[in-house]
Amino acid sequence: MMCKGVAVMRRRSDSWLNATQILKVAGFDKPQRTRVLEREVQKGEHEKVQGGYGKYQGTWIPLERGLSLAKQYNCDHILKPIIEFQPAAKSPPLAPKHLAAGAAPKPARRAPPPESASAVNTRSSRKQVADVVAPVVEQEPLSPQASEDGTMTPSPSESSSSSRTPSPIHSPQPSHVSLATDTLSTASGRRKTRPAASTPVDVAMSGDELPSKANGIEDRRPYGDQMLEYFISDSNDVPPLLLRPPPDYDPNMAIDDDGHTPLHWACAMGRIRIVKTLLSLGADIFKVNKSGQTALMRSVMFANNYDVRKFPELYELLHRSTLNIDNYNRTLFHHIVDVAMSKGKVHASRYYMETVLGRLSEYPRELADIINFQDEDGETALTMAARCRSKRLVKILIDHGADPKIVNNDGKSTEDYILEDERFRSSPAPPSRTQSMSFRNTHPAYHTPHPPLNSLAGTNGSLPLHYSVAAQRASTRCTNDMAIMLDSLAASFDQELHDKERDMAQAHALLTNIQQEILDSQRTVTNLKVQADKLPTAKQKLHDMKDELHARMGMRYRLGWEKWLKEEETREKDIRDAAAPSQAEDISDLLLLHEDIPTDEGALHQACESLRRELSQYKKRRIELFDELVNFQAEADTSERMTDYRRLIGIGCNKPPGEVDSVLGLLLEASALL
Structure with a gap:
């Protein structure tokens, strides 16, 4: 049923509905559909369908x-209408065109007029690229895959997930297939899955239409078509266009509809020789x-650079662009972790991450600026790594300063x-829908009869594990591969333990050194505490000595003041008796003082x-001067060095130390005359 331009379907066998199509009708865009499917739909009973025609793909759920x-x-x-639809008991009859398909033979096509060699090559090249780009179908995002190091548990919905980019070494397809099916993506590489397009790629790489200068004929096609056809071919040699570039060749031109340059293609395919050649020609x-x-x-x-193990060398050539972000605010770390979300690509993601972080550890400031960067969904590389359940990536990022407390949108x-994953691992796994259906549909009458055991016995009388020769060969090969993998795993464990x-x-x-420093510090603190305990007593003693000195000097100067006051009162009394001429000179100052006394009362x-x-x-x-005098006197009297000075001066002047202060003025006057 067509609804708002969306083909909404209901499966005839079990009446299941497509949740992806329902969310499209509800008006959700791709990122919103992804979040709703992950949060709500995929936690219950569902079935993910990938591959085939696009309208059959998505997440299927029960009718209720x-x-x-x-x-x-x-x-x-x-x-x-589609929810309440009651299907008929019998399937509808085939359309008339299907019934008449075998009766009416197709008319023979008229042969096209001959074309020139260059036109044929150009059209063939464009057709090949179109065939490679054609099977682009947008699918629902893959569920987070379990880490291949065995540290995480995959969710029940991950059993049907497929790899987004098949490895050119571990896949039966040629090395360029992974790039041919993925590199031409128009999206940002975020949650896009492209079905394997083996037939168009095989046609494009048949070898009969590859660019060459056969029979001395110069290739006059555009440079972009030549480079694009080279990258989708099997050739590993440097193309003649790069060995002898024409004067008007631009290494930074786009060679496909997505704006990829030859450098983008060469880096994605792991062609380090082509990368160096392009950089020498001025590629940006x-x-x-x-x-x-x-x-x-x-x-x-x-995973191409992981397969050829050339990424460290490639990163040294391109590391200056590490801090760049794309149109979706994604950094290099986002794209590295995004690879781990594809099945079989966790090792490649770890390989890239360890290489980049090992190089950026020399620049901690730049690393701190980029490692916690959030994209438009609020995701950091660390939150993506935790979402795809890769403990190794999470540990690597946290060890290099990633913040685990940053939240996404x-x-x-x-x-x-991480807590959700721990709860999922601790809960019992429910039986899969496929197993329940197989148990429900199983009936003893339909069991395939097994051959008798004596027919399976080998020539030596032993019982083989498998009946067919192909299965036995596959079992032997898998056993050898498993032994190699276990040896590699044991070696990695030994290295990690070392x-x-x-x-x-x-x-x-380090702990021993720290404990020794703690003991030294404790001894120092104990000594300081002992000295600090004596400080109040010393302060009190100093205060008492100052009070005593103040009292003594106060008494001394008070007596002098009282003596002077009596003398002045006596002179004041004598002012009344000024008849004697001898006394007039002695009290002349008092007479002048009394003359200045006003007679008016105001x-x-x-x-x-x-x-x-x-x-x-x-x-x-x-009072202020007296306090200063007390302080000076205290410093002078309590100083042992002042006592030594008095003793030394007394020896030089032949005077006892107690009389040095009385003759100090005379000594100073005598030294001024010298």
Whole structure:
């Protein structure tokens, strides 16, 4: 049924509905559909279909769950006809065109007029590229795959997931198939899956129409067509166009509809010789395609560089573009982790990540700026690694400064995804729908009869494990491969154990040094505490000595003040008796002072107030000077060196040390005359 331009289908065998099509009718775009499928749909009973025609692909769910999903997003009234549809008991008859297909032979096609060799080559090249690009079908995103190191548990919906980019070495297809089916993607490489297009690629690489200069005929096709046809061919040699580039050749031109340059293709396919040749011709490593992806980003989106083990050498050539981001705010680390979401690509992702982080560890500031960068969905490389359940990638990123507390647009952080995985692993796994159907449909009457055991016995009387020769060969080959893999795993375990023991020895040495420093610090603190306990007693003693010195000097100067005051009162008394001429000279200053005393009562009062203020200021100043004198005297008397100075001066002057202060003025006057 067509609904809002979407072909909505209901499966005849079990009446299941396509959840992807329901969400399309509800108006969700691709990222929103992905999040709804991961959060709500794929947690229950479902079946993922990939491959084949695009309208049959997606996530299929039971009719009741599909009805609840349609009601949840207010589109059940639109889908009511297909939900309430009651199919007939018999299948509908075949269309008339199918019945008459074998009776009416097709008329023979008229032979086309001959064309020139260059026109044939150009049209053939464009047809081949079109055939490669044609089978592009957008599918639902793959469920996060389990890590191949055995540290994570895959979800139940992952059994039907397929690899997005088949490896050119571990796949029966040629090395260029993975790039031919993926590299020409118009998307950013985010959650796009392309079906294997073996037939068009095989036609494109048949070898009869490859570019060449056969019979001395010069290739006059556009440079972009020549480079594109070279990359989808089997040739590993440097093309003549790069060995002898014409003057008008631009190494940064786009050679396909997605804006990929020859450098993008060479990096994605792991052709290190072509990369070096293009760079020598002036290729720009910062040149991006229509999705904003650099050649370095394209190189980590496929497993080709992992298969040939040339990525460290390639990264040294392209590392200056590490900090670039694409049109979706994705960094190089996002694309590396995105590879791990494809089945069989976890080792390639770890290989790329360890190479890049090992190189960027020399630049911690730049690494801190890029490793926690969020894309338009709020995802960091660490949250993506946690979502695809790869503990090794998570550990590598955290060891290099990735923040596990950053949340994405769904409000989930790395810690949340790890906790969800732990809960999933601790819960019992429900039986799969395929197994339940197989048990339900099994009947003893339909069992295939097994051959008798004596017919399976070998020539030596032993019982073989498999009946067919092909199965026995496959079993032997798998056993050998498994033995090799186990040996490799054991070697990796030994190496990791050796590294851990070395780290433990270093940690023990560091712990011993820290404990010794702690003991030294404790001894120092104990000594300081002992000295600090004596400090209050010393402060109190100093305070008492200052008080005693202040009292003694106060008494000394008070007696002098009282003596001077009596003398002045005596002189004041003598002012009244000024008849004697001999006394007039002695009290002349007092007479002058009395002459300045006003006779008016108001003026006298003002003079008294002025004298009181001056007297108060002089008293305050005298107290300050007295305190300074006490301090100076305390420093002078309590210093052992001052005592030594007095003893030394006394020896030079033939005076006892106690009389040095009395003759100090005379000594200073005598030294001034010298």
